[in-house]
Amino acid sequence: MRAADREQAIIEEAVRFFAEHGFEGQTRELAKRMGITHSAIYRYIPSKEALIERVYEHVYLSRWKTEWADLVADRSRPLEARLVQFYLEYVERIFDYCWVRIFAFSGLKSFDLPSRYLTIVRAQIILPACAELRAELGLPSPDEIAVSERETELFWGLHGRIFYLAIRRYVYGTTIPENLEPIVRDAVRSFRGGVGPVLKDILAEAAKASPRGA
Known part of the structure; x- marks a missing residue:
C-alpha cells in the first residue's frame, strides 16, 4: 500500500475507533484492530494528538x-x-x-x-x-x-x-x-x-x- 493510502486508512479506521471508544482509546489497540504494528501508526502520524487533529479535519x-x-x-x-x-x-x-x-x-x-x-x-x-x-x-x-x-x-x-x-x-x-x-x-x-x-x-x-x- 502506498504511504498516502496507508495514512488515509489509519485516519479512517481511527475515526471509527474513536467513535466507539472515545479519545481515551489507545493507539496500540487501534493498531491491533488494523493488523499493523503500533510503531507503524507513528511512521505516518507523529503522535496521538496529531492523529486526533487529522480526525477533526476528516470528520x-x-x-x-x-x-x-x-x-x-x-x-x-x-x-x-x-x-x-x-x-x-x-x-x-x-x-x-x-x-x-x-x-x-x-x-x-x-x-x-x-x-x-x-x-x-x-x-x-x-x-x-x-x-x-x-x-x-x-x-x-x-x-x-x-x-x-x-x-x-x-x-x-x-x-x-x-x-x-x-x-x-x-x-x-x-x-x-x-x-x-x-x-x-x-x-x-x-x-x-x-x-x-x-x-x-x-x-x-x-x-x-x-x-x-x-
Missing part, C-alpha cells in the same frame, strides 16, 4: 460547506427558506454515527474539538443569521446595536433543537423519524414565527441600557 472540516455562509446572507429569499435549506443540508452532512459520537466524546473529555467547531458555526451561521433576522424585521443592524449573547442564544436554541435529534439517534440509541425534512421545516417555521417579538424586546432593552439610548 468536521471536510463536511463543512463554505457556501452556507453565503446561503444565510442571500436576501433574495425569505430567511425562513434560507434556514430550512441550510438545516436540511446540514442534517444530511452531520447525521452520522462517527460525527456525532466523536463530538460527544470529545466534549465530555475536555478536548477542544467541539469548541473549535462551534466557533465556526457561530461565525458563519449564528451571527449572520442574527443580522439577517434584524434586516427582515426592520430592526437596527449589529453596527447600531451589538449582537448580545442573549440574542445569539435564540439561534443556538434552534440549532440545538435540530442537533438533539442526532444525539437521540447516535448517543441515546432511541428512534427518531426517518424523514427529517418535515421535522426541520417545523422547527424553523415555529422559530421564525415566534422569534420576532422576543428579539424586539431584547433590542429595546439594549437600546435603553446603552449610552446612546439613555
